[in-house]
Amino acid sequence: MVRAALWLLAMVGEGNVFTKAQLREAFPDVAQIDRRLRDLRDHGWRIDTSRDDASLRQQEQRFVTRGADVWIPGKSKAPKHKGSLTAVQRAKILHDDNFLCRSCGIGAGEAYEDGGGIELSKLNAARRKVLLPGESELSEYQLVTECKRCGTGGGPDREVDLDAFLELVETLSPMERRLFEKWIAADQRTFSPIEKVWGIYRTLPRESRDAVGEAIDDMND
Incomplete structure (x- = not known):
């Protein structure tokens, strides 16, 4: 440096x-x-x-x-991370993210739907390391809304590679990209009936999945 x-x-x-x-x-x-x-x-x-x-x-x-004379002893120490946000800064981040956890999607004060008792979400601003598009060796920490549970479980330094993500977007068909663009504009998406059914099916134990498969075979006969 x-x-x-x-x-x-x-x-x-x-x-x-x-x-x-x-x-x-x-x-x-x-x-x-x-x-x-x-x-x-x-x-x-x-x-x-x-x-x-x-x-x-x-x-x-x-x-x-130019900034500080980093070649002078004592000047090149890494600055303290700007971890303390003002209330106004924190409110802006939550507002920009529509008061939704950007990891699990839960809203502020909503209850987790995992059957483990009533626990209401608490949102905060978290750091997310981002590899910048077109900048293969450059990254920066950006602030994003995250609930307390996701922040505890995933750690503060999860990394996002924007180039890799954009490559995935490019693999979509034109119709899929138009649909994705609509989701971006609305900042939400609704699941179709079959997606909801699939999501529930994936959570079932093996015996129940087998029972569902047999029942569908009977329906199709």
């Missing part, structure tokens, strides 16, 4: 554009140099990508302004 900071100052200069190829060429011996460069942002360095500046191409970045 320190070497990347000094390279930006000496070879790029504030306000100038550089490419990922130039960065990797400058540091052929450093694995994941893109990530080391990204770490500078936690120390106040501003490095824009095409997501921040529409004039940049995907492979370009702009060194906007």
Whole structure:
């Protein structure tokens, strides 16, 4: 990270554009140099990508302004994670996610339907590590709504690979993508009768599944 900071100052200069190829060429011996460069942002360095500046191409970045002198002892310590959100920030995250747990789909204050007594959901903002599309070595933590149960069971560092997900979307037929687009717009989907039946069937013990299969055979005779 320190070497990347000094390279930006000496070879790029504030306000100038550089490419990922130039960065990797400058540091052929450093694995994941893109990530080391990204770490500078936690120390106040501003490095824009095409997501921040529409004039940049995907492979370009702009060194906007320098931050802390990370090469000075004591300056390069990793900053504390911004784990404490204000009430306003937390409310915005829950509002943006329609007050739904983005892991299991339960709403705020709803009861879990698992037959294990009455337990009402409690929603909070959780971290989710995201591998950015088109940025094979870059990731960031984004905030998402998650219920207490999912947060406890799944851990805080579950990772999402957006490129891999988008590849799955591309395998859908045009009709399936249009349907998926409608689900995105509504931020929900309804299950068809056969999907509901299948979901219940999958939870049955082996003996009951066999009984269902035999009953359907009789219905079809």
